[in-house]
Amino acid sequence: MTRHLITARRLTALAATAIVPLAVLGVFFVLPVSGMVGKGFVRHGHLDLGGVLDVLTRPEIQRAVWFTVWTSTAATLLACALGLPAAYVLHRVAVPGRTWIRAVLVVPFVLPTVVVGVAFQLLIGPGGPLSFLGLDGSPVAIVAGLVFFNASVVIRVVGGAWESLDPRPGEAAAALGASPRQVLRDVTLPALRPALVSAATVVFLFCATAFGIVLTLGGLRYSSVETQIYLLTTDLLDLQGAAALSVLQLLVVTLLLLAAARARRTPDAAVARARSRVRRPARGDLPALAATLLLLLLVVGPIVTLVVESLRVDGAWSTANYRALQTPGSHQALLVPVTDAVVNSLRIAVDATWMSLLLGLAVAAVVTRRSRNRSERRLRAVLDGLFMLPLGVSAVTLGFGFLITLGRPPLDLRDSPLLIPVAQALVALPLVVRVLVPVLAGVDDRLRQAAATLGASPVRALLVVDLAVIWKPLLAAAGFAFACSLGEFGATSFLVRDDRPTLPVVIFRLIGHPGDLNFGMALAGSVVLGGTTALVMLLVERLRVPSVGTF
């Protein structure tokens, strides 16, 4: 057989594995997003580029862009400033309860944005324990909310790198007379730079596309690009404006993802990896411990306030808010009881989980197989990047795109029970892929070859070699996807039908309706939702898969 034939055969196999995820991505991501964007570009049957560009000169749009940039930058810097010392403390110092604190600090990442919005509102709003700070409705609250979510990303990514950092270069510097501060500056931070850049990029990405938190905390006074897209499409029906913003966002997101991929790839080879022992806390660790404590307070404070408030009715302890979850609320807030929404949410999350797992597994398999030549390697890298895109594309764009492209023939899926799970699966897909890829990439290809030379068929080799290492990460990814899907709000809010809502959507609706009972129910619902996702995440954390929540 000639080399060309072999190459062709390999590429065919590659295409066969990639075809399902690609088709799904094409139909459920590219089609809706381009449909949405196309709506904005084409006016009265003509391509109208000028009109789109004009949108960007509007003052309210420019305000939204500027607001997004500065809040995201501030939140990213703050998340890094708090996350870096916390990563050090939780991964290198033997503080009591280390594993628990680590688990607690991961939870915010999957907490539904709506829940966090409600919790922050309670903490700083009128009558809240921190109301004297006067932060209610201020951008500071939004930045704090963004830090709340994203500090865990910094801890996961940088902490993982820090834990496996070879301690000897630092010791060598210390033995040459470098003080701990000088060791940090000259040795540790340069070695951590790829992880830090990667984390900061992803955090910025999440901050810039945050939706629920800005909507609940910013109200009408502050809007980011993401909430502006929402406003333009739903309230003002200005698709041109929305499309222009979506495209801008897509461009920035792609650039950031490229930068993150580059940061991930850099000098790994030069940095020796070794697992080092944690050491006892010393006096020099005090600032880092203080930062960790501050972060812990920032995370625990809103959650505790939420739980406490959900148990109080008219100034007394009561479970009335929880019992009211069996009703559709007062003032016709909802069409169905909240408990129905809980069941509905769980069902959808289960569907979204298996979908994202199947897709994620296929994608991870495609991008981690060893490439034989440069073009094949490049192809795999492009695929890897392509499936990361849903991470940063506005969930609003995706949701609205679903509505306008998949809600009419030839593809009328509007009433399909799988529509929402598919959308949520796409949102969770990048997270699943990022959990699985490092694991599969870590499997030495020679193990598979060894299995083959011992007489194992490819399927058998897969079972023996890959399954043995992947079942735990797969379980962790499942939990991760499940938690993300439970809390997904942006895309779901577009697609959901009023008679079959999900829990986050119900909570959002309850907040918007007048009446103490409705607000109390929103709190109780938030605790149920937050508690469930937190529980799932804590279980995932027990599996101790290091790649969960890293990018």
Add this chain to the structure above:
Amino acid sequence: MTALSVRGLSVVYDGTPAVVDAELELADGRVLAVLGPSGCGKSTLLRAIAGLEPTAGRVSWHGQDVSATPTHRRGFALMFQDGQLFPQLTVARNVAYPLRLRRTPRPAAAARVAELLDLVGLAGFDDRLPTTLSGGERQRVALARALAASPRLLLLDEPLSALDAGLRQRLAQDLRRILLEAGTTALMVTHDHEEAFAVADDLAVMRAGRIVQSGPIADVWRTPVDLDTALFLGYARVLDGRVADGLARAAGLPEGRPVAVRRSALTVSDDGSLVGEIVDVRTTPGQLRLVVGTDLGELDAVASLDRRLAPGDVVRLRVDPSRTAILAGPVDAPEGALD
């Protein structure tokens, strides 16, 4: 005068003792080698002296206790087994790193770097990156960098063991010369006795976390404390009982103690006092290796290559006292090594 003094030093790793009650003394300007098999705790001992491990016991310098002093204030530079050069810095900047930490003025630092690179034989390598260097060159840079810190004590962790055999020998001689020229007090750990002999003045033998013998290198060499130490120092066998006494008598040494012999302790010589019949002959590049059956039993011996010998020949053997050693203590495990 005693510079470094280590008293009752112990290190415990997760409940397992790695170093037990170590005692060491090192005088100014001398080089001490800690010799031991891999895993015996010698690197841990070195790291503990550098202040990189939590320890029990006392490390003092010129009588001053430094046990509580953090690594960077001890003034003990540590050179790692694999150099641990900073990969992002050039050779010159690596060597200049300790000078930069001390805020040495730029011209003075540059002059010192040039001087040190010259000392280690790497003049002109200033702008190279560590990744472009060979293993030996990297170790030389690491040595220059450690010396740039002007350490009170230089700690060397298996400085040559990552290198191949030929290079190791050459670099060991260089290391000795550089340490003497710099007048540095140094402590080196190694598992290679040849390396220890080539570089050090004093020797401490370590086994299973304990220092079993220490002293000037010649003394330790002449009187290994026990069988394992003798074998580790490069003696081929340790003989006991009748065989040992017979050999000691032939060599004019005191009888009644175990005798460690080098492979070349018995040589074929017409004026030898032992008589035996050759059982086996093997040719090596430097000499003939024989097994000779004597009335003491079968013994190893050597002969120069120009002798034509074959199994069955009767030869006379001479015992070279300088290639034997009387053990200071009893043999602990006779059956294993007395075959």
